[in-house]
Amino acid sequence: xxxxxxxxxxxxxxxxxxxxxxxxxxxxxxxxxxxxxxxxxxxxxxxxxxxxxxxxxxxxxxxxxxxxxxxxxxxxxxxxxxxxxxxxxxxxxxxxxxxxxxxxxxxxxxxxxxxxxxxxxxxxxxxxxxxxxxxxxxxxxxxxxxxxxxxxxxxxxxxxxxxxxxxxxxxxxxxxxxxxxxxxxxxxxxxxxxxxxxxxxxxxxxxxxxxxxxxxxxxxxxxxxxxxxxxxxxxxxxxxxxxxxxxxxxxxxxxxxxxxxxxxxxxxxxxxxxxxxxxxxxx
Ligand SMILES: NC(=O)c1ccc[n+]([C@@H]2O[C@H](COP(=O)([O-])OP(=O)(O)OC[C@H]3O[C@@H](n4cnc5c(N)ncnc54)[C@H](O)[C@@H]3O)[C@@H](O)[C@H]2O)c1
Numbered sequence: 178x179x180x181x182x183x184x185x186x187x188x189x190x191x192x193x194x195x196x197x198x199x200x201x202x203x204x205x206x207x208x209x210x211x212x213x214x215x216x217x218x219x220x221x222x223x224x225x226x227x228x229x230x231x232x233x234x235x236x237x238x239x240x241x242x243x244x245x246x247x248x249x250x251x252x253x254x255x256x257x258x259x260x261x262x263x264x265x266x267x268x269x270x271x272x273x274x275x276x277x278x279x280x281x282x283x284x285x286x287x288x289x290x291x292x293x294x295x296x297x298x299x300x301x302x303x304x305x306x307x308x309x310x311x312x313x314x315x316x317x318x319x320x321x322x323x324x325x326x327x328x329x330x331x332x333x334x335x336x337x338x339x340x341x342x343x344x345x346x347x348x349x350x351x352x353x354x355x356x357x358x359x360x361x362x363x364x365x366x367x368x369x370x371x372x373x374x375x376x377x378x379x380x381x382x383x384x385x386x387x388x389x390x391x392x393x394x395x396x397x398x399x400x401x402x403x404x405x406x407x408x409x410x411x412x413x414x415x416x417x418x419x420x421x422x423x424x425x426x427x428x429x430x431x432x433x434x435x436x437x438x439x440x441x442x443x444x445x446x447x448x449x450x451x452x453x454x455x456x457x458x459x460x
Contacts, residue, residue, distance in 0.1 A: 273331065
């Protein structure tokens with residue numbers, strides 16, 4: 178497939194471009210900063226400018242045409258990285274432009290980055306049950322997360338307008354790569370440091386595999402999937418982490434050993450996503 182990847186120069190984007198290319202896809206890398214790898218065709222664009230996004234999907238001179246699918250990762254990737262309104266405007270405008278320009282260009286496969294934050298991060302209100310999954314309504318607690326929750330709703334409406342559209346939102350956990358793993362040791366004495374996201378993470382390579390499975394899936398309609406590692410960022414057993422306000426939360430299953438409190442059961446069942454990387458094997 179010819180696949181446009183937005184946010185291609187970012188942490189997840191670089192892993193996604195590499196994985197898609199290795200699988201034989203032709204990648205068109207889009208970002209507002211220069212894409213560092215000359216192995217993929219790239220164009221510098223600002224996703225908040227609708228005209229630039231339409232052109233990227235329909236034909237920039239000397240760049241790939243006939244885009245079959247879009248992987249949309251471009252965003253400011255977390256609360257606090259820009260002022261709230263600026264972050265919200267950048268992210269939600271970019272996502273509207275991608276969904277709308279794809280529709281105009283007749284592109285019916287979109288995979289995009291939602292976020293674990295919609296599950297209720299930083300969990301000052303305890304989740305309804307553990308492990309958390311996709312079955313309860315979004316609980317955004319920041320402007321960043323509000324944007325992602327609204328983008329999930331936007332995706333549902335685009336799917337309603339275009340019945341043959343496949344629009345899959347991946348609720349990534351905190352994206353990590355090998356350079357981050359030594360730093361995990363500093364959290365081991367104080368589990369509270371990482372309680373805000375239930376001690377979750379996702380290796381960028383596993384995130385990229387999830388993107389590819391979603392792009393290659395033949396599902397139609399809008400859907401969301403939690404994408405996380407199988408384990409937590411902690412060495413101690415998960416059951417020892419469930420203290421304080423989490424202690425009274427109903428537990429469904431799957432908390433053996435160091436099992437993640439972010440369920441990837443739906444992604445496993447529907448997309449065939451199986452996390453392969455544990456940070457413990459990488460340090
Ligand atoms: N990093 C995480 O822990 C995390 C967790 C959950 C979800 N996500 C989501 O995953 C996606 C990728 O995150 P990442 O960690 O690779 O972030 P990143 O900051 O490394 O990469 C994001 C890229 O998007 C580009 N970008 C931002 N706004 C743009 C715009 N208006 N036009 C063009 N390019 C623009 C940036 O230049 C950057 O290269 C984001 O949508 C983010 O919200 C990230």
